[in-house]
Amino acid sequence: MQPLEVLLVNPPILDFTAYDFWLRPYGMLRVAGRIQHSCALHFFDFMISKRRDAWGRGRFDSEEIPKPKPLGDIPRKFRRFGRPRAEFREFLRAGSFDAVLVQTVMTYWYLGIREVIEDVRELQPSAKIVLGGVYATLCPSHARSLGPDLVIESADLEPMWKLLSLNPRESAPYWPSGYADLGVMKISEGCPFRCTYCSAPLFWPEFVARPAADCIDELQRFVRMGARNVAFYDDALLFRADQVLVPFLDSVLASDMPVNFHTPNALNARFIDPALARLMVRAGFATFFLGLESDAASWQQSTGGKVNSSEFQKAVKCLKEAGARSIMTYVIAGHPDSAAQELDRSIRFAHQCGTRVLLSEYSPVPGTADGQRSRPWADLEEPLSHNKTAFAIRRLGSERVNQLKSLTHSLNSNLRVFEARDSDTR
Numbered sequence: 001m002q003p004l005e006v007l008l009v010n011p012p013i014l015d016f017t018a019y020d021f022w023l024r025p026y027g028m029l030r031v032a033g034r035i036q037h038s039c040a041l042h043f044f045d046f047m048i049s050k051r052r053d054a055w056g057r058g059r060f061d062s063e064e065i066p067k068p069k070p071l072g073d074i075p076r077k078f079r080r081f082g083r084p085r086a087e088f089r090e091f092l093r094a095g096s097f098d099a100v101l102v103q104t105v106m107t108y109w110y111l112g113i114r115e116v117i118e119d120v121r122e123l124q125p126s127a128k129i130v131l132g133g134v135y136a137t138l139c140p141s142h143a144r145s146l147g148p149d150l151v152i153e154s155a156d157l158e159p160m161w162k163l164l165s166l167n168p169r170e171s172a173p174y175w176p177s178g179y180a181d182l183g184v185m186k187i188s189e190g191c192p193f194r195c196t197y198c199s200a201p202l203f204w205p206e207f208v209a210r211p212a213a214d215c216i217d218e219l220q221r222f223v224r225m226g227a228r229n230v231a232f233y234d235d236a237l238l239f240r241a242d243q244v245l246v247p248f249l250d251s252v253l254a255s256d257m258p259v260n261f262h263t264p265n266a267l268n269a270r271f272i273d274p275a276l277a278r279l280m281v282r283a284g285f286a287t288f289f290l291g292l293e294s295d296a297a298s299w300q301q302s303t304g305g306k307v308n309s310s311e312f313q314k315a316v317k318c319l320k321e322a323g324a325r326s327i328m329t330y331v332i333a334g335h336p337d338s339a340a341q342e343l344d345r346s347i348r349f350a351h352q353c354g355t356r357v358l359l360s361e362y363s364p365v366p367g368t369a370d371g372q373r374s375r376p377w378a379d380l381e382e383p384l385s386h387n388k389t390a391f392a393i394r395r396l397g398s399e400r401v402n403q404l405k406s407l408t409h410s411l412n413s414n415l416r417v418f419e420a421r422d423s424d425t426r
Contacts (some may be wrong), residue, residue: 003038003039003040004030004035004038004039004040004098004099004164004166005039005040005042005095005096005097005098005099006035006039006040006041006042006043006063006097006098006099006100006101006164007042007043007044007095007097007099007100007124007127007142008025008028008029008042008043008100008101008103009043009044009045009046009088009100009101009103009116010025010028010044010045010047010103010339011046011047011082011102011104011112011113011115011116012045012046012047012080012081012082012083012085012102012112012115012116013046013047013080013081013082013109013110013111013112014065014068014078014079014080014109014111014112014115015078015079015081015106015209015367015389016074016076016077016079016387016388016389017077017079017192017389018047018060018062018079018081019058019059019060020047020048020052020056020057020058020059021062021264022045022050022056022057022058022183022184022229022231022262022264024179024182024184025045025133026105026184026185026186026233027103027132027133028101028102028132028133028262028303029173029174029175030173031101031132031157032101032163032173032174033165033171033172033173033174034168034169034170034171035168036171036174037169038167039166039233042095042097042104043176043178044081044091045083045176045178046083046112047060047081047082047083047086048083049061052181055064055229055262055286055287056181056182056228056229056231056262059078059308060081060082061081061082061083062079062080062081062082063079063080064078064079064361065078065080066075066078067078067377068111068384070379070382070384070385071384071387071390072425074076074387074389074390074393075398076302076389076393078385080112082112084107085115085119086202086424088116088119089119089123091122091353092120092124093123093191096124097124097127098126098164099127099128099129099130099164100116100120100127100128100130101123101130101131101132102116102117102129102130102131102132102148103132103133104132104133104135104143105133105134105135106134106135106307106363106386107135107138107139107142107179107363107365107366107383107386108134108320108363108384108385108387108388109135110139110142110143110211110383110384113131113135113143113146113382114146116149117129117148117163121147122307128149128150128163128164129147129148129149129150130148130149130150130151130152130160130163130164130190130294131143131146131148131150131152132151132157132160133149133152134199134203135383136151136152136153136340137152137153137154137202137203137225138166138199138202138365138366138367139366139383140153141413142178142381142383144309145284147333149163150163151351154202155203155204160209161274162302166311171212171222171308172217172218172222173218175210175222175325176224177223179225180225180226180227181226181227181228181229182216182227182229182230182231183219183222183225183227183229183259184229184230184231184232184233185215185218185219185230185231185232186210186220186232186233186234187209187212187215187232187234187237187244187245187248188207188209188210188218188234188235188236188239188244188317189204189210189234190203190204190206190207190208190235190236191204191206191207191235191236191239192207192236192239193236193268193304193306194242195303195304195306196302196303196304196305196368196369196370197303197332197335197362197365197368197369197370197371198235198304198365198368199365199367199368200235202365202367202368204206205233207240209234209240209243212244212247212248212251215248216248216252216255218387219252219259220255220257222259223257223258224261227259227331228258228259228260229259229260229262229286230259230260230261230262231261231262231263231264232261232262232264232265233264233265234265235265237263237265237267237269238267238268238271238272239268239271241271241276245276246276246279249279249280249283250279250283251393252283253282253283258284258288259283259284260284260285260287260386261280261283261284261285261286261287262286262287262291263285263287263288263289264287265289266289266290266330267288267289267290267291268291268306268307268397269290269291269292269307269311269312269314269315269316270306270311270315272314272315272318272319273318274321274322276316276318277315277319277321277324278322280322280324281319281322281323281324285324286325286326287326287328288319288324288326288327288328289317289328289329289330289345289358290312290315290327290328290329290330290355291306291307291329291330292307292309292312292329292330292331292346292350293330293331293332293341293344293346293360294331294332294335294340294341294342294343294346295309295342295345295349295350296340296341296342296345296346297309298340299340299341299342301338301342302337303370312329312350312354316353316354316355320354326356327354327355327356328355328356328357328358328391329350329353329355329357329358330354330358330360331343331346331347331350331357331358331359331360332360332362333359333360333361333362333392333396333401333404334359334361334362334391334392334395334396334401335362335370335395336362336364336373336374336376336377336390336395337373338395338396342402344404344407345407347359347404347407348407348411351411351412351414351415354415355415356412356415357364357408357412358408359404359405359408360386361389361391361392361401362388362391362392362395363386363387363388363391364378364385364386364391365386366380366386374391377391377394377395378391378394385388
């Protein structure tokens with residue numbers, strides 16, 4: 001019996017902005033790993049940046065395109081990011097596929113998914129199309145309207161195994177040769193917190209640690225492939241650190257693995273103490289992204305109470321004393337309760353603690369408390385209205401968003417000057 005010919009697709013992004021911030025379709029590659037023993041896997045990734053920095057980040061190729069009607073009022077240029085559509089169509093003409101698995105991420109990126117489905121339907125009409133991931137889970141009815149054969153909601157893969165007559169087995173993620181320079185991984189699933197703006201509980205109701213041996217094997221595989229940068233995708237990387245992260249990092253140090261670790265998903269500063277900070281720096285953490293979101297105590301408490309300003313300040317102090325050089329802080333802009341956030345003060349507070357500030361424009365997440373509160377500014381049934389750039393502008397106004405960006409840029413520029421001066425005196 002011939003093995004099933006399965007095509008994995010990471011779709012293009014149609015949005016105002018997009019950047020290769022250690023982006024890899026990790027969920028799809030983990031699913032693919034479970035069937036690689038019995039299927040012939042093929043891979044087409046629209047989203048590979050050609051010019052990356054030393055840490056594995058870079059800009060995507062892009063072209064300006066007309067704005068879709070629901071975003072026509074937004075005073076920003078709209079672009080299509082990723083490889084040209086013609087390349088994918090040529091790829092489809094050159095092969096024959098029984099099934100096409102499509103990774104979905106942001107709900108408002110569905111235009112790229114629709115493009116993929118249209119091309120597959122035209123050029124591989126007999127192939128079964130399966131959508132999985134964030135958009136598929138948060139907006140299943142909308143996802144089905146695009147015309148796939150199956151939409152996978154959450155982590156229940158049984159419908160796909162039945163549709164494609166597959167017998168999965170536990171295995172390491174499938175990792176294409178083109179990804180050899182960068183690894184992404186999770187050593188846990190879920191988060192114990194219930195922040196009102198976050199989708200994590202909708203995917204993983206409980207916090208679960210992955211088997212430590214599997215995680216180490218995964219990392220060693222990346223190192224053998226030549227990866228020198230590894231990004232963690234965990235939602236709560238530091239939770240129960242003594243049971244999960246610390247043993248993992250002890251194994252990393254014992255094996256002397258030459259990698260830089262990165263944390264694009266916000267770390268919870270509450271769990272950072274001097275010992276953990278020293279261990280993370282020794283083990284190779286090169287970047288630390290902290291989730292403050294706001295300095296206002298009332299806002300922190302009303303949205304879930306994951307961290308307070310005092311805990312944040314102590315965490316930054318621990319990291320700096322441990323030798324951390326690159327510490328960034330996320331501050332949400334455009335939240336439904338923006339008035340309570342005291343955004344200017346929050347940005348200045350994060351700066352005064354000695355971190356660079358990254359404005360994280362808020363996107364309404366269907367199924368969350370804050371998503372529901374976003375209805376005055378967004379049509380939640382139209383995923384394009386979830387667009388973070390659009391929502392922040394509609395919530396705050398373009399002038400206010402530009403003012404916040406200008407303040408952030410100015411403070412970050414001043415911090416870089418101080419860091420350079422400090423480096424010169426060492």
